[in-house]
Amino acid sequence: xxxxxxxxxxxxxxxxxxxxxxxxxxxxxxxxxxxxxxxxxxxxxxxxxxxxxxxxxxxxxxxxxxxxxxxxxxxxxxxxxxxxxxxxxxxxxxxxxxxxxxxxxxxxxxxxxxxxxxxxxxxxxxxxxxxxxxxxxxxxxxx
Amino acid sequence: xxxxxxxxxxxxxxxxxxxxxxxxxxxxxxxxxxxxxxxxxxxxxxxxxxxxxxxxxxxxxxxxxxxxxxxxxxxxxxxxxxxxxxxxxxxxxxxxxxxxxxxxxxxxxxxxxxxxxxxxxxxxxxxxxxxxxxxxxxxxxxxxxxxxxxxxxxxxxxxxxxxxxxxxxxxxxxxxxxxxxxxxxxxxxxxxxxxxxxxxxxxxxxxxxxxxxxxxxxxxxxxxxxxxxxxxxxxxxxxxxxxxxxxxxxxxxxxxxxxxxxxxxxxxxxxxxxxxxxxxxxxxxxxxxxxxxxxxxxxxxxxxxxxxxxxxxxxxxxxxxxxxxxxxxxxxxxxxxxxxxxxxxxxxxxxxxxxxxxxxxxxxxxxxxxxxxxxxxxxxxxxxxxxxxxxxxxxxxxxxxxxxxxxxxxxxxxxxxxxxxxxxxxxxxxxxxxxxxxxxxxxxxxxxxxxxxxxx
Numbered sequence: 001x002x003x004x005x006x007x008x009x010x011x012x013x014x015x016x017x018x019x020x021x022x023x024x025x026x027x028x029x030x031x032x033x034x035x036x037x038x039x040x041x042x043x044x045x046x047x048x049x050x051x052x053x054x055x056x057x058x059x060x061x062x063x064x065x066x067x068x069x070x071x072x073x074x075x076x077x078x079x080x081x082x083x084x085x086x087x088x089x090x091x092x093x094x095x096x097x098x099x100x101x102x103x104x105x106x107x108x109x110x111x112x113x114x115x116x117x118x119x120x121x122x123x124x125x126x127x128x129x130x131x132x133x134x135x136x137x138x139x140x141x142x143x
Numbered sequence: 144x145x146x147x148x149x150x151x152x153x154x155x156x157x158x159x160x161x162x163x164x165x166x167x168x169x170x171x172x173x174x175x176x177x178x179x180x181x182x183x184x185x186x187x188x189x190x191x192x193x194x195x196x197x198x199x200x201x202x203x204x205x206x207x208x209x210x211x212x213x214x215x216x217x218x219x220x221x222x223x224x225x226x227x228x229x230x231x232x233x234x235x236x237x238x239x240x241x242x243x244x245x246x247x248x249x250x251x252x253x254x255x256x257x258x259x260x261x262x263x264x265x266x267x268x269x270x271x272x273x274x275x276x277x278x279x280x281x282x283x284x285x286x287x288x289x290x291x292x293x294x295x296x297x298x299x300x301x302x303x304x305x306x307x308x309x310x311x312x313x314x315x316x317x318x319x320x321x322x323x324x325x326x327x328x329x330x331x332x333x334x335x336x337x338x339x340x341x342x343x344x345x346x347x348x349x350x351x352x353x354x355x356x357x358x359x360x361x362x363x364x365x366x367x368x369x370x371x372x373x374x375x376x377x378x379x380x381x382x383x384x385x386x387x388x389x390x391x392x393x394x395x396x397x398x399x400x401x402x403x404x405x406x407x408x409x410x411x412x413x414x415x416x417x418x419x420x421x422x423x424x425x426x427x428x429x430x431x432x433x434x435x436x437x438x439x440x441x442x443x444x445x446x447x448x449x450x451x452x453x454x455x456x457x458x459x460x461x462x463x464x465x466x467x468x469x470x471x472x473x474x475x476x477x478x479x480x481x482x483x484x485x486x487x488x489x490x491x492x493x494x495x496x497x498x499x500x501x502x503x504x505x506x507x508x509x510x511x512x513x514x515x516x517x518x519x520x521x522x523x524x525x526x527x528x529x530x531x532x533x534x535x536x537x538x539x540x541x542x543x544x545x546x547x548x549x550x551x552x553x554x555x556x557x558x559x560x561x562x563x564x565x566x567x568x569x570x571x572x573x574x575x576x577x578x579x580x581x582x583x584x585x586x587x588x589x590x591x592x593x594x595x596x597x598x599x
Binding site (some may be wrong): 029084128 | 240
């Protein structure tokens with residue numbers, strides 16, 4: 001069983017490699033990531049947990065991009081105010097992005113950091129990939 | 144004298160300068176942005192490097208509206224109704240705000256891949272085919288099925304990513320733009336996912352404004368000449384109205400046509416890029432090819448394009464550049480793909496060099512319309528010249544295909560812009576006239592397609 005690391009410990013650890021979870025375009029241009037479990041993580045974590053994380057992220061992005069009454073109202077209101085409302089109000093998408101950032105930090109603290117992994121928020125990579133940094137496991141006597 | 148213990152100084156440590164993260168000013172990401180963009184207000188405002196004809200657009204709108212308010216409004220308020228300047232004012236404000244928003248909003252630029260990402264993508268490309276030393280490099284396309292349609296995702300050599308669907312690389316701005324529509328020189332920016340609604344609002348409100356000013360100027364002259372003086376006297380009394388009439392008459396056709404065209408695009412959930420290339424028209428395949436992104440409902444298409452959620456800017460202009468303390472993962476791996484792709488990168492690099500060489504005298508030019516005439520000729524010959532050592536390398540088709548069409552866009556736009564230097568009217572870049580050129584372009588793309596399809 002690996003020694004648990006905290007997020008602070010990880011910052012001093014050496015990076016072994018990075019795994020990139022690519023976008024899944026089969027549903028069109030909406031933001032969705034592939035739930036395929038990368039081979040490099042097989043020794044590190046549970047497949048179920050990984051899929052759950054990615055699926056939750058996908059659901060959150062779907063909520064951000066959902067076309068519904070609320071987004072139409074926001075769009076129409078913005079149009080009527082000549083889009084100046086974007087200067088003062090935070091859009092629904094931005095609110096969900098904050099939620100996503102919080103979720104990722106939570107996941108990192110609870111699940112990934114103890115395993116020596118770190119999730120990077122996709123927004124920092126232009127919503128192209130979910131970058132998972134694998135840190136070197138320096139603890140003696142583990143595995 | 145105090146007795147002190149002196150530590151042995153290690154000359155090795157002295158040779159390498161200590162990391163001075165604190166002394167070096169933290170830079171914001173907009174300062175190191177690789178694309179050809181200009182930033183103002185500490186990165187809050189983004190624009191393309193070449194402002195195109197934006198000053199001319201602004202001048203025409205301001206001049207015509209100014210003349211309208213100064214010369215036509217007083218007479219019409221006296222003789223007709225006071226609503227006229229109010230309506231004109233509202234339209235004018237709408238036009239200006241949407242124009243500025245179109246010009247200064249990030250159109251949906253995709254940030255370039257980090258080195259690790261690029262290396263990972265290279266690994267994925269080379270592994271499946273296994274051919275690392277063959278003359279014919281692996282095709283840089285990935286196929287994905289969207290809504291029962293096969294869509295090819297092309298690899299962008301500049302940004303080192305597989306472009307998402309509907310994304311295209313703009314060579315003027317040197318960025319991949321999501322849902323790329325076209326690069327509009329009138330607005331001085333690309334039109335893409337994030338600013339398409341502003342662009343549409345701009346052209347629709349501008350059509351209303353030009354129609355309104357045209358109607359008001361005509362009414363003004365008609366009322367003046369009604370008093371038994373005749374048209375000539377009326378024109379002499381109010382020459383400004385004559386000028387407005389001329390500008391509006393020529394603008395109205397092109398702007399109304401452009402609005403109509405874009406209304407069609409919005410209703411069909413298409414982009415100008417896709418329409419011109421004929422991606423979903425089904426003419427090339429002969430089979431039932433439809434737009435996989437359309438919701439098959441005009442209202443839903445319009446709502447999703449114009450009133451959908453506003454996506455955030457992905458380039459994070461005002462964020463800070465992280466200090467380089469992250470350890471490079473597997474540096475050997477990064478070098479290998481570079482060596483393998485030397486040939487591929489070479490052609491792209493040479494092309495880039497030629498492009499910058501041809502562009503450098505233009506950066507200081509004050510007249511963007513006249514000079515760029517030489518550019519499209521140079522740029523369009525580039526794809527022919529550069530890959531000549533390798534006969535039609537498929538790996539550049541991805542780059543070529545995508546950059547050719549924007550070149551066609553640009554040369555089309557610029558030739559139109561050149562025409563306006565001779566005329567005072569505004570001509571649009573994709574307007575009633577292009578209904579002819581669209582079909583001719585489709586033929587062009589069709590002619591080119593068989594060449595590439597065999598290589599794919």
